[in-house]
Amino acid sequence: MNKVGIVGYGITPFTKDDKKIESILIDSVKELFKNNSDINRNDVDAVLVSTNNNSKYLSPILSEMIGIQPKIAHSIENLCNSGTNSIVSAYSYIASGLADMVLVSGAERYDSPGSVLEWDVSRGEYKHPIFWSSIFTKSYKRKYNISEERLSMVSVKNHKQAKENPNALSNRVFTIGDVINSKQLTDDLRLLDCSRPCTGSASIILGTEEKVKKLSKEPIWITGIGQKTTSAGFTKNISFTSMDSTKQAVDTALKMSKKTITNIDVVELHDAFSVCEPLALESLGFSEDGTGVDLVKELYDTNNFKINPRGGLIGCGHPLGATGIAQTIEITQQLQSNANKRQVDNAKVGLIHNMSAAATSSTVLILEK
Amino acid sequence: MNKVGIVGYGITPFTKDDKKIESILIDSVKELFKNNSDINRNDVDAVLVSTNNNSKYLSPILSEMIGIQPKIAHSIENLCNSGTNSIVSAYSYIASGLADMVLVSGAERYDSPGSVLEWDVSRGEYKHPIFWSSIFTKSYKRKYNISEERLSMVSVKNHKQAKENPNALSNRVFTIGDVINSKQLTDDLRLLDCSRPCTGSASIILGTEEKVKKLSKEPIWITGIGQKTTSAGFTKNISFTSMDSTKQAVDTALKMSKKTITNIDVVELHDAFSVCEPLALESLGFSEDGTGVDLVKELYDTNNFKINPRGGLIGCGHPLGATGIAQTIEITQQLQSNANKRQVDNAKVGLIHNMSAAATSSTVLILEK
Numbered sequence: 001m002n003k004v005g006i007v008g009y010g011i012t013p014f015t016k017d018d019k020k021i022e023s024i025l026i027d028s029v030k031e032l033f034k035n036n037s038d039i040n041r042n043d044v045d046a047v048l049v050s051t052n053n054n055s056k057y058l059s060p061i062l063s064e065m066i067g068i069q070p071k072i073a074h075s076i077e078n079l080c081n082s083g084t085n086s087i088v089s090a091y092s093y094i095a096s097g098l099a100d101m102v103l104v105s106g107a108e109r110y111d112s113p114g115s116v117l118e119w120d121v122s123r124g125e126y127k128h129p130i131f132w133s134s135i136f137t138k139s140y141k142r143k144y145n146i147s148e149e150r151l152s153m154v155s156v157k158n159h160k161q162a163k164e165n166p167n168a169l170s171n172r173v174f175t176i177g178d179v180i181n182s183k184q185l186t187d188d189l190r191l192l193d194c195s196r197p198c199t200g201s202a203s204i205i206l207g208t209e210e211k212v213k214k215l216s217k218e219p220i221w222i223t224g225i226g227q228k229t230t231s232a233g234f235t236k237n238i239s240f241t242s243m244d245s246t247k248q249a250v251d252t253a254l255k256m257s258k259k260t261i262t263n264i265d266v267v268e269l270h271d272a273f274s275v276c277e278p279l280a281l282e283s284l285g286f287s288e289d290g291t292g293v294d295l296v297k298e299l300y301d302t303n304n305f306k307i308n309p310r311g312g313l314i315g316c317g318h319p320l321g322a323t324g325i326a327q328t329i330e331i332t333q334q335l336q337s338n339a340n341k342r343q344v345d346n347a348k349v350g351l352i353h354n355m356s357a358a359a360t361s362s363t364v365l366i367l368e369k
Numbered sequence: 370m371n372k373v374g375i376v377g378y379g380i381t382p383f384t385k386d387d388k389k390i391e392s393i394l395i396d397s398v399k400e401l402f403k404n405n406s407d408i409n410r411n412d413v414d415a416v417l418v419s420t421n422n423n424s425k426y427l428s429p430i431l432s433e434m435i436g437i438q439p440k441i442a443h444s445i446e447n448l449c450n451s452g453t454n455s456i457v458s459a460y461s462y463i464a465s466g467l468a469d470m471v472l473v474s475g476a477e478r479y480d481s482p483g484s485v486l487e488w489d490v491s492r493g494e495y496k497h498p499i500f501w502s503s504i505f506t507k508s509y510k511r512k513y514n515i516s517e518e519r520l521s522m523v524s525v526k527n528h529k530q531a532k533e534n535p536n537a538l539s540n541r542v543f544t545i546g547d548v549i550n551s552k553q554l555t556d557d558l559r560l561l562d563c564s565r566p567c568t569g570s571a572s573i574i575l576g577t578e579e580k581v582k583k584l585s586k587e588p589i590w591i592t593g594i595g596q597k598t599t600s601a602g603f604t605k606n607i608s609f610t611s612m613d614s615t616k617q618a619v620d621t622a623l624k625m626s627k628k629t630i631t632n633i634d635v636v637e638l639h640d641a642f643s644v645c646e647p648l649a650l651e652s653l654g655f656s657e658d659g660t661g662v663d664l665v666k667e668l669y670d671t672n673n674f675k676i677n678p679r680g681g682l683i684g685c686g687h688p689l690g691a692t693g694i695a696q697t698i699e700i701t702q703q704l705q706s707n708a709n710k711r712q713v714d715n716a717k718v719g720l721i722h723n724m725s726a727a728a729t730s731s732t733v734l735i736l737e738k
Binding site: 002022047052054055056057059060061063064069070071072073074075076077078079082085086088089091092093094095096097098113114117118119225226227228229230231232233236252356357360361 | 371391416421423424425426428429430432433438439440441442443444445446447448451454457458460461462463464465466467482483486487488594595596597598599600601602605621725726729730
């Protein structure tokens with residue numbers, strides 16, 4: 001299989017702006033080409049658009065706007081992990097030899113139709129994600145005797161880290177008291193436990209070994225890929241206190257990269273809600289079951305940005321189609337020692353965890369210097 | 370690059386039925402597994418859904434319905450050539466080694482939101498495809514002095530061929546007079562010159578060389594792939610009397626397969642409107658410029674089903690996300706000598722041409738025994 005790495009990237013601030021999807025998309029691509037003036041855009045032979053937006057033909061539209069005529073051009077959707085699905089697809093186009101450089105652009109509006117899974121009507125009105133996350137939260141707290149205060153630390157930590165990220169939706173810090181006293185949405189969920197849909201875009205160009213070595217000053221390689229879909233409706237999940245698809249995805253990704261979880265220096269994981277961070281830490285293998293919240297507190301107390309340095313979905317906002325790409329950009333910046341105040345010391349191997357719909361599907365990527 | 374071939378396929382009748390997209394999708398997958406009982410569905414490690422439907426997360430939904438847990442799962446959209454984009458993506462997953470068997474399922478409802486390109490508003494109200502096809506038709510007729518009667522032969526031929534296809538939307542034959550006297554939609558377009566959006570689905574499983582040899586009685590291989598996007602809005606087309614993206618795509622596909630156009634025995638091409646068939650025949654290299662209509666007449670007169678044996682989009686109907694997959698299934702059946710009354714003699718090499726939005730993007734595939 002051909003080696004695949006990262007040639008360049010661009011990202012926009014995450015906002016609540018009311019802009020057309022085409023304008024959102026082009027913003028991060030402009031940023032990408034501004035940051036990487038050595039890239040000849042005519043050498044981009046595939047353009048993949050990651051979005052839940054209902055507009056059609058967005059890849060040819062984006063291509064026309066940036067003045068290129070790619071071979072491969074289409075949109076990819078899989079709710080919240082559309083971004084990493086698109087990156088894996090780009091990887092396969094390059095690894096197979098069908099393309100040498102692939103632009104992957106993710107974009108979403110704050111009012112994305114992907115924010116609610118309309119199909120999952122088995123629970124009547126309860127199809128909004130806050131209901132599955134409430135069930136996860138109640139189950140997790142009950143099984144491991146976790147208090148509201150301990151779980152709130154996820155939001156406190158991630159908002160603190162987002163404050164060092166100029167593109168994050170939030171630039172405020174909060175106390176445990178602020179989180180607990182924020183608006184109550186369900187029995188077990190407060191407003192500050194939730195990531196917020198927002199407007200934003202993130203673009204990345206992947207390339208062959210030759211392109212990466214020629215065009216990137218600090219090559220970063222995708223060395224591990226793992227994906228798993230266990231179901232669509234979350235009521236098919238075996239457990240509400242772990243993420244089965246994540247467990248299978250991380251196992252595959254680590255094997256492919258010949259790494260163990262102890263080799264991982266920095267992580268972007270999918271904290272759609274507070275409870276998702278300890279669940280993901282445990283399912284990825286960073287913590288024993290029921291102890292993910294302790295790791296979160298330890299990292300906060302020691303000012304260690306290892307987990308979700310950009311502020312996670314809770315701090316950054318969650319423009320669905322862009323999230324997995326923004327996560328990948330953050331890990332790339334970390335491995336390039338280019339993450340400013342968010343920089344994790346001596347980061348050589350990074351992991352991205354991106355999931356959809358109550359972890360019914362997960363993607364895990366391993367990136368290395 | 371690993372060799373990629375066709376393991377099995379299933380297709381539904383094309384209708385005007387008002388069914389949910391999930392039900393439409395599952396119908397062709399059921400047909401596929403009924404026709405190929407040797408396939409262990411747990412060995413399917415990727416599920417790609419090709420559609421313009423606005424429903425989200427359709428690949429995990431389909432996977433759950435058929436009882437499998439794939440690694441890779443997402444939807445792909447690129448208007449009318451979503452189907453062949455999905456097949457090429459499946460090819461790349463297999464050729465790169467990320468998957469061994471990929472299910473590609475295309476489905477659409479008769480009221481697909483992809484039937485009109487909302488973005489292409491440069492011509493005010495004239496964003497419906499009948500307007501670009503009218504401009505193409507007027508340009509083509511004028512440049513080569515082609516009469517309405519000669520062009521109508523496309524619809525006459527393809528309806529005749531569709532009559533031998535039990536899955537086609539149309540089962541009627543028409544005369545040139547019928548076409549010319551059908552409802553006038555624009556100066557240059559009659560109702561019977563148009564393919565019709567419809568409800569239907571088509572599914573295909575691609576696999577590695579090992580899987581194909583083990584599971585298919587008559588292996589068919591994808592030996593050539595060419596794709597090109599020239600723009601999104603059709604007014605950027607260089608010419609209204611040829612298909613530039615098609616010319617570039619066929620050139621790439623033939624080179625990859627080490628074939629010339631004279632080696633092609635049977636063809637599915639994208640006759641969204643009557644004028645598209647001679648334009649595609651000329652751009653693919655089967656006819657000199659301005660003579661595609663003569664080839665159409667010759668084939669009709671000699672009862673030769675070489676071009677669009679299943680009846681084309683005009684005869685079959687056009688369920689956008691399913692069309693490219695249905696075309697690929699037809700060519701597979703032809704090469705397997707399994708096309709019943711539509712069978713072309715001694716078909717060894719086949720070509721699929723699938724395009725979107727006034728040929729602003731095209732895919733060409735070459736299939737071989």
